[in-house]
Amino acid sequence: MGRTEQGTDKAVRNYFRREFDIDIKKEYERLKSVGRIPTDKLKDRHEFVKALNDCGRNAVHARIIASQARRMRELFMIRWHREMREINRAATRQIQEWMDEKGIKKKQITKDMISEEIASTPIYAKQYAALLAEKEELSSIREVLKEFANQWSERKGTIQSQLSALKLEKEVILGGRQ
Secondary structure (H helix, E strand, C coil), X not given: CCHHHHHHHHHHHHHHHHHHCCCHHHHHHHHHHCCXXXXXXXXXXXXXXXXXXXXXXXXXXXXXXXXXXXXXXXXXXXXXXXXXXXXXXXXXXHHHXXXXXXXXXXXXXXXXXXXXXXXXXXXXXXXXXXXXXXXXXXXXXXXXXXXHHHHHHHHHHHHHHHHHHHHHHHHHHHCCCC
């Protein structure tokens, strides 16, 4: 790889790092609070054009934070599998120890037996419940953000329609195109 390719690659990485490295919660709150056109400005074409531009930008930002939420969930799922593997192994060891202690003939340990052991051992149950709660929270956040991005895109379409109607109304009032 030549010097220019390395420089270009570094510039692209820096751009994406700067462009996508955003505070998800802060950006989400900002996007929720913007986008309202004051009632007295509904006939102002400039306000509509400004709102249209903002909607496009906000739709992109909403998609970015939805993408970040998806990435956070994917990273969490790696941790989920690692921690669940450890919990399952510990529960399996406990079952084996119990079987040895009771003198029970060695038999296949099933998933149901492991699930019951996890549920009956407070420390495993607590770890599992915390992991499950985080998994569900990240899933719901991701779904809400995807819907939020779609709403911004729809809002852009609505404002475009309103802007077209406003343009036609002015043509009718002023007596033709200008």
